[in-house]
Amino acid sequence: MNGHGRSERVVVTGLxxxxxxGLGVSRNWERITAGDSCAAADPDLEGIRSQLSCRIDGFDATELLGGFAAWRLDRFVQIAIVSTREALADAGWDPESWDGSRVGVVLGNSLGGAATMARQTDAFAAEGPSGVSPMTIPMHMVNMLAGYVAIDCHAGGPNLVTATACASGTTAVGTARDLLRSGACDVVVAGASEAALTRFMVSGLSRMGALSQGNDEPERASRPFDSARDGFVPAEGAGVLVLERERDARARGAHSRAVVAGYGASCDARHITAPDPQARGIRQAVRAALADAGTAASEIEHVNAHGTSTPLNDVTEGKALMSLFPHGPLVNSTKGVIGHPLAAAGAIEAAYAVLAIEHDSVPPTANTTDVDPELDINLVTRRAAEGPVSTAVSTSLGFGGHNAALVLTTP
Structure with a gap:
């Protein structure tokens, strides 16, 4: 294995x-810690049963990337590139000077260029084939997320997109860590992005019954683990982590923000959308991550839960956490603030777990005032809970029965 092995520690050097x-790590941490919900009524969703979303305010692709990039890239790629640039700068890497052949890119996504497809479908309906842009396919394709990011940062190593629904971001981070351990890469840009808040996509989620109908109080609609939860608020977003082997990071004098100590994955193999009511799949994934990290369940001090605010997910996941961690670590879900960014959720939440470790602080689960009586979990509500937080788990569950979990620790 080129001198590398399964026990080699992999660290996060950039976020x-x-x-x-918000745009950037510091603004995110400030708002997540404050528990300030981003949900709002969305005029683009008028006529749909659920008319709420969590959008990224103040994102100007032309200003951040230039007019040409803004024109030729779908939003899900734009926000990933901006996040990647921030993460690389944070890690102290200059893509103009590194050996790009040793740099991999592993990013998660589910729905591709949804906005592009919506526009081009309308153009086809109005003008026929000649109205369709020749950029339609490269702007829509899921794999272009990793492809365009690699072009932007000159990363010529292994390049792929993971698609495990709402577990995609967690799957990407775990896969990236394994590439580093195998010796295939020296640096991996890992994470996920999703921007699919189109009328068509939101209508599909609404028709499934997955979305909150709290249209009268948007800011309170996403309330994970609350007894009155009625569905999630759809969101967009991107989270990127720069991963390296610990000894390589140390050799170049880089700051290690956290260790990706363990990764586990599983499939319920039971139902396309509903989680296994016995929570066997997510428990299997978490146990695998703990075993991979060589960490006892009793050592976990914090769980950043998937916590979607849907009736089925939260009770299933909550009961799994009760059985896995009876000692009562601090649990939260940050979806009360940012909503559910689908495939990007796991990567964003992994970044939040890293920040919780760094700050010895667990942000509150926004809007949750009456925890489901079926759940005996130590849920952080109302205000942030101070640590210590040296060992954390981040969990993700996705349609198709996909489950994934990470164990993150202090360096």
């Missing part, structure tokens, strides 16, 4: 976030 909570 980048572009979410409804």
């Amino acid at each position: 980048g976030l572009t979410t409804p909570a």
Whole structure:
């Protein structure tokens, strides 16, 4: 294995976030810690049963990327590139000077260029084939997320997109860590992005019954683990982590923000949308991550839960956490603030877990005032809970029965 092995520690040296909570890591942490919800009534969703979303305010692709990039890239790629640039700068890497052949890119996504497809479908309906842009396919394709990011930062190593629905970001980070351990790469840009808040996509989610109908109080609609939860608020966003082997990071004098100590994955193999009511799949994934990290369940001090605010997910996941961690670590869900950014959720939440470790502080689960009586979990509500937080778990569950979990620790 080229001198590398399964036990080699992999660290996070850079973070980048572009979410409804703000542009950049510092703004995200400020708003997540304050528990200030980003949900709002969305005029673009008028006529749909659920008319709420969490959008990224103040994102100007022309200003941040230039007019040509803004024109030829779908929003899900734009926000990923901005997040990647922030993460690389944070890690102290200059893509103009590194050996790009040793740099991999692993990013998660589910729905591709949804906005592009919506526009081009309308153009086709109005003008026929000649009205469709020749950029339609490269702007829509899921794999172009990793492809365009690699072009932007000159990363010529392994390049792929993970698609495990709402577990995609967590899957990407775990896959990236394994590439580093195998010796295939020296640096991996890992994370996920999603920007699919179109009328068509939101209508599909609404028709499934997955979305909150709290249209009268948007800011309170996403309330994970609350007894009155009625669905999630759809969101967009991107989270990127720069991963390296610890000894390589140390050799170049880089700051290690956290260790990606363990990764586990599983599939319920039961139902396309509903989680296994016995929570066997997510428990299997978490146990695998703990075993991979060589960490006892009793050592976990914080869980950043998937916590979607849907009736089925939260009770299933909550009961899994009860059985896995009876000692009561601090649990939260940051979806009360940013909503549910679908495939990007796991990557964004992994970044938030890293920040919780760094700050010894667990942000509150916004809007949750009456925890589901079926759940005996130590849920952080109302205000942030101070640590210590040296060992954390981040969990993700996705349609198709996909489950993934990370164990993150202090360096």
